[in-house]
Amino acid sequence: MSKTYEQSLDVSRPIRDWLIIGGALALGLLALYSMGFDQGFLLSLFQGHTSYQINMLHELIHDSRHIAAFPCH
Numbered sequence: 714m715s716k717t718y719e720q721s722l723d724v725s726r727p728i729r730d731w732l733i734i735g736g737a738l739a740l741g742l743l744a745l746y747s748m749g750f751d752q753g754f755l756l757s758l759f760q761g762h763t764s765y766q767i768n769m770l771h772e773l774i775h776d777s778r779h780i781a782a783f784p785c786h
């Protein structure tokens with residue numbers, strides 16, 4: 714006798730739950746990495762205090778805003 718659709722869902726449910734948890738964890742770590750990169754925490758080991766003033770992601774988004782012809786200053 715073959716499994717019903719609900720029985721097959723029960724088998725794959727833990728895998729789906731772990732994929733959701735893993736995806737949320739990966740997105741959280743990516744956000745934390747991006748924030749550390751933007752605020753200069755990651756590069757401060759190599760560049761020292763000047764890395765706190767660079768704000769690379771901010772400048773990247775800001776420049777792409779200018780490229781898209783949105784005036785801001």
Ligand SMILES: [Zn+2]
Pocket residue numbers: 775779784785786
């Ligand atoms: Zn600007």
